[in-house]
């Protein structure tokens with residue numbers, strides 16, 4: 001197996017599993033309990049909080065554990081907007097955001113908030129100038145992703161942070177795809193809130209976190225208990241949280257070296273693909289992008305078919321094509337970059353991780369062109385698009 | 399997600415290509431996203447003796463095209479016209495619900511190819 005879908009999820013690092021094990025077995029105490037068994041869990045919880053805080057340059061008390069990155073995003077968008085309602089009712093989110101940011105924003109819209117969905121350029125980059133212009137007296141929150149898991153583009157978050165500060169607006173960034181791959185420092189980025197997901201940096205599924213700058217008010221999503229300082233009720237998922245803490249510690253160590261290696265592998269893959277295949281577009285920003293991220297649109301063929309043929313060769317990748325999505329809609333991120341729905345059908349994403357070695361890349365460079373060639377032999381567009389019209393989404397006829 | 403049968407037709411699709419001197423050609427697509435299926439047929443004495451396809455679309459769409467072209471060979475035009483999307487899906491041991499429209503594409507492209515053949519005949 002050659003796994004190139006690290007933006008989807010990652011395996012646990014063995015050290016992470018080892019750290020979790022006692023809390024799946026004998027150390028089952030509830031951190032709320034006053035006796036030693038409970039207090040041991042409490043101690044583990046706080047240690048993990050410290051480890052996660054250290055990864056992003058935050059204070060431990062600024063970390064709220066959640067069950068996922070999606071929950072952290074929901075909590076940030078909804079919770080911060082709701083807590084600032086008295087101040088104003090306008091929020092700004094970019095068109096590069098994950099559904100877990102976009103959908104809460106749409107919910108807020110239904111509930112009376114005005115929402116600006118900020119356009120991006122052809123690289124998927126937000127224009128800070130345009131963002132500043134979108135700010136009104138009513139604006140209470142900006143949410144822009146740190147780096148896109150779909151096209152790898154790194155957004156100008158520091159600059160947006162400065163703008164947000166200047167205008168006294170809260171700023172949230174979704175760092176789910178970037179943590180562990182890029183340096184993430186909440187002070188440098190100038191954010192009031194930031195989302196993390198453990199399994200994106202080789203931690204367990206079922207653990208995420210929201211960084212919330214000290215003194216920032218938020219309305220919880222889940223009510224009912226005093227866990228996480230009353231901001232998120234529910235008995236803490238101690239094994240997963242301990243795993244997240246350990247994974248954060250490991251992600252911080254040797255980050256630059258790891259990112260360097262991934263970028264080298266990625267560059268080799270990109271060069272090989274562009275060389276071996278004609279009519280292919282490298283999507284996202286060519287330089288300002290996640291180190292292990294290579295995304296393309298291949299003309300005249302469809303992404304799901306590519307994924308299946310690649311999988312048959314043991315290569316696992318992802319696609320933002322309409323046919324490969326449950327909703328049969330092309331990735332809104334690709335469309336918002338001005339990529340036509342036709343070309344978006346040929347979306348393919350390789351996201352590399354620490355388990356990938358050079359021979360995986362060489363294998364992919366050998367096999368991928370053969371897959372494209374085969375599918376083009378089947379495609380009626382083998383000789384070009386031939387003036388087909390470009391429109392909307394893949395909607396079944398009935 | 400897909401049946402073994404569909405995966406077989408997807409990985410080793412039968413009848414890929416065009417028939418240069420086809421008697422009928424039908425093209426059906428999702429105008430909205432560009433998925434396109436093109437079927438060409440050769441007819442002799444009211445029977446389809448050859449069928450070929452080209453498809454731009456997902457794995458199911460390719461599997462469906464391959465299966466449809468297999469199913470029609472040797473059939474009379476009437477028999478071929480009675481092939482429904484359900485019949486194609488069944489022949490592939492089922493399709494996931496969100497992929498049924500890909501089966502539709504196959505049945506419709508075939509119908510259009512037969513219509514095209516009949517139009518050409520009428521024009522003669």
Ligand code: FES
Pocket residue numbers: 322323324328394433454455456457458459497500
């Ligand atoms: S061709 Fe688009 S889903 Fe099958």
